[in-house]
Amino acid sequence: MQGFSYEDMQQIDRAELGDQVPLELFRTIRLIGMYQGLPMGGRGTTLTIGRKIGESLPVRSLEELLALFRKLKIGIPSIVHRDDRIVRVAVEDCFCKGLPVLEEKLVCDLEGAIMEGALTRISGQRVTVKEIKCNVNGDDCCEYEIRFN
Ligand SMILES: [Zn+2]
Numbered sequence: 001m002q003g004f005s006y007e008d009m010q011q012i013d014r015a016e017l018g019d020q021v022p023l024e025l026f027r028t029i030r031l032i033g034m035y036q037g038l039p040m041g042g043r044g045t046t047l048t049i050g051r052k053i054g055e056s057l058p059v060r061s062l063e064e065l066l067a068l069f070r071k072l073k074i075g076i077p078s079i080v081h082r083d084d085r086i087v088r089v090a091v092e093d094c095f096c097k098g099l100p101v102l103e104e105k106l107v108c109d110l111e112g113a114i115m116e117g118a119l120t121r122i123s124g125q126r127v128t129v130k131e132i133k134c135n136v137n138g139d140d141c142c143e144y145e146i147r148f149n
Pocket residue numbers: 094096106107108133134135136142
């Protein structure tokens with residue numbers, strides 16, 4: 001299929017408005033469009049979208065992936081636990097920070113699916129990523145559990 005690559009996304013030629021859009025636009029697409037607009041909070045679709053994005057990212061390691069998360073201002077990630085099969089990544093300053101708290105809602109599943117897609121491609125094994133904390137849920141940060149099966 002003919003289509004776009006991540007490198008294409010970096011070709012930006014806007015004379016007046018440049019390469020930035022406001023965070024509220026990203027949030028609107030993510031939360032009003034995807035989370036509220038799709039059936040079941042967009043669960044299955046979000047996973048498909050996130051994995052596809054993750055596979056397309058030009059990264060070769062977990063460290064490069066986390067550096068890109070920061071560069072893209074998704075949030076500031078850091079590894080808070082690591083053993084043979086599990087890595088936990090906490091994200092400070094996540095795009096969701098400051099939204100009203102909605103208990104039992106973890107809304108940053110797309111970002112976890114992006115990690116899943118990237119890490120599955122990099123490692124060549126099945127990787128699953130689960131969001132285990134979210135600012136919107138009232139937690140102190142957003143956090144993901146990455147499981148290397
Ligand atoms: Zn979150």
